[in-house]
Amino acid sequence: MKLTVQVRLLPTPVQAAALEATLHACNEAATWCSQVAFEQGVKRTFALREHTYGEVRARWGLGAQAAQHVVKKTCDAYAALKANLKAGNLGRPGSQRYRRAAEKPIVFRPEGAQPYDDRMLSWRIGERRVSIWTVAGRVKDVALTASPEQLTTLALHRRGESDLVCRDDMWFLNATCDVPEAEPNTEPVDFLGIDLGIVNIATTSDGEIMAGRALNRIRARERGLRTKLQKKNTPSTRRRLRKRRRKEARRARDINHKIAKHVVAEAERTGRGIALEDLTGIRERVRLRKPQRATHSSWAFAQLGAFIAYKARKAGVPVVHVDPAYTSRTCAECGHTDKANRVSQARFACRNCGFVDHADRNSSRNIRARAWQLWRRGAPSTAPVPLPGPGRGTGRKRSTTASGARSASPGL
Numbered sequence: 001m002k003l004t005v006q007v008r009l010l011p012t013p014v015q016a017a018a019l020e021a022t023l024h025a026c027n028e029a030a031t032w033c034s035q036v037a038f039e040q041g042v043k044r045t046f047a048l049r050e051h052t053y054g055e056v057r058a059r060w061g062l063g064a065q066a067a068q069h070v071v072k073k074t075c076d077a078y079a080a081l082k083a084n085l086k087a088g089n090l091g092r093p094g095s096q097r098y099r100r101a102a103e104k105p106i107v108f109r110p111e112g113a114q115p116y117d118d119r120m121l122s123w124r125i126g127e128r129r130v131s132i133w134t135v136a137g138r139v140k141d142v143a144l145t146a147s148p149e150q151l152t153t154l155a156l157h158r159r160g161e162s163d164l165v166c167r168d169d170m171w172f173l174n175a176t177c178d179v180p181e182a183e184p185n186t187e188p189v190d191f192l193g194i195d196l197g198i199v200n201i202a203t204t205s206d207g208e209i210m211a212g213r214a215l216n217r218i219r220a221r222e223r224g225l226r227t228k229l230q231k232k233n234t235p236s237t238r239r240r241l242r243k244r245r246r247k248e249a250r251r252a253r254d255i256n257h258k259i260a261k262h263v264v265a266e267a268e269r270t271g272r273g274i275a276l277e278d279l280t281g282i283r284e285r286v287r288l289r290k291p292q293r294a295t296h297s298s299w300a301f302a303q304l305g306a307f308i309a310y311k312a313r314k315a316g317v318p319v320v321h322v323d324p325a326y327t328s329r330t331c332a333e334c335g336h337t338d339k340a341n342r343v344s345q346a347r348f349a350c351r352n353c354g355f356v357d358h359a360d361r362n363s364s365r366n367i368r369a370r371a372w373q374l375w376r377r378g379a380p381s382t383a384p385v386p387l388p389g390p391g392r393g394t395g396r397k398r399s400t401t402a403s404g405a406r407s408a409s410p411g412l
Contacts, residue, residue: 001181001314005153007146009130009171015142016171018134020111023166025135026070027108029060033074038105043078045071061135069115077106113163113174121162121173125155130173132164144173153177168246182316188273191320191375193368194263194308195327195360196277196301199345202259203360204266205275205368210259215252222248252300260307268315275371276305277324320379322370331355332365 011019033052042048049071056067081101084090091097120133128151131140146154157177165172193205201212222244229237267274279301312319328348330337336352343349348359 001179001310003153003157003177003179003310003314005146005150005158005175005177007144007150007154007173007175009173010143010145011139011171015139018136018139019132019164019171020166021136022066022134023112023114023164024110025060025062026066026114027110027112029056029062029067029070030074030077030108030112031105032056032059033071034077034106034108037074037078043075045075048075063120063133065117065119066114066133069117073108073115074106077108081106111166113165115161115163116173117161123154123158123175125151153179168242179314181314184316185271185273185318188318188375189271191273191275191368191371192263192267192270193275193364193366193371194277195364195367196279196304197360200360201255202263202304203358203364204263205361205364206266207358207361209358209360210262212255215255218251219248253303256300256304256307260304260311263308264311264315264317267312267317273318273320273371273375274308274312275367276308276319276321277327277367278321279305279324318375320371320374322367322374324367327363327366327370328359330366332357332362332369 009019033048033056036052037043037048040051042051049068052071053067056062056070057064062070085093085098085102090101116132122131124130128144128146129140130142130144131138132142133139154175154177157179158175159178160176162173162175165174191205195203197203197212198216199212200209201215202210225244226241229241263274282301309319326337329339329341331341331348331350331353333355334350334353336350338351341348341350342359344359346359347356348362349356
């Protein structure tokens with residue numbers, strides 16, 4: 001199972017300057033390679049290498065391995081663009097967004113990520129140091145910081161390439177690890193139903209409620225602060241906005257990691273599977289008032305589901321996604337479905353049998369029952385491949401998007 005461990009580098013000012021110059025040179029070279037690939041119609045690695053390899057080495061002073069990775073990164077970006085165009089992720093053929101993406105060469109951000117292999121990057125995990133290639137020569141003794149669990153995973157399971165990333169003036173290495181999966185549990189004794197929501201981030205069929213009120217208050221406060229800073233529009237407020245722009249996302253990711261870890265550990269301990277709602281497309285289906293839109297759009301249900309899925313795969317816990325229709329209106333005791341059963345956001349009272357419960361707990365019990373029915377009919381585990389994106393060990397292979405490629409379309 002492919003996972004990515006993200007560790008933070010702590011370079012000195014001189015080392016940071018060398019790393020920054022390296023990213024700028026590699027991405028400038030990649031942009032030039034992209035233009036050649038677009039004009040020549042050559043978008044395969046070996047063919048593009050014949051047109052660009054020598055020029056990249058001579059013009060930007062890159063080493064052999066760095067030049068190879070620049071060419072490959074360019075071809076991977078065009079492969080990703082082709083897949084997005086084919087899947088319709090950039091609009092219909094002929095639309096303005098589609099043409100902006102397809103009719104111009106891909107451009108790489110100056111600080112876009114750069115892949116490194118073991119010839120360019122040496123790990124000394126015990127000493128918490130790395131030695132890394134730069135355009136200014138080999139930079140040795142770059143300090144890194146990581147948790148003991150991350151360092152153990154790196155020492156035992158690191159395989160393949162690592163990405164050098166600069167984000168908000170902080171340096172990171174995203175290392176690919178091949179972590180063995182536990183033996184899948186093919187005979188769960190039951191399922192742990194999980195109801196995902198905004199007020200309560202997750203509610204289990206055991207009755208445990210993981211409330212999101214604190215997170216929602218923080219999000220509302222951050223939105224208000226952003227509005228005030230944007231209205232002032234001074235250099236100092238713009239600096240504050242840049243500093244805070246990812247803070248909310250980091251906080252939500254941290255909470256989702258903790259919830260996913262707790263849910264998977266409980267299911268593994270009790271020999272159960274995990275039942276989740278299939279909420280694909282819910283933002284397109286639901287109509288909301290204007291004050292509700294920002295809250296609904298910031299609901300990170302897909303991220304939490306992906307975290308649960310990859311942690312469950314690692315632990316061998318089966319995951320089943322069920323249809324969420326009417327789970328909040330159906331009585332978990334008698335099965336009666338009525339819109340009036342949902343008295344309020346938090347209260348459920350069945351009009352047929354009089355059963356009263358917390359609305360989210362009732363919904364999670366329905367989710368558990370549907371998953372158990374599907375499993376007994378022979379439905380397999382629907383745990384998907386881990387979601388791309390770095391995190392504290394979140395699963396992803398090195399993707400083209402991590403290389404910092406972007407086309408003229410804002411969607412890529």
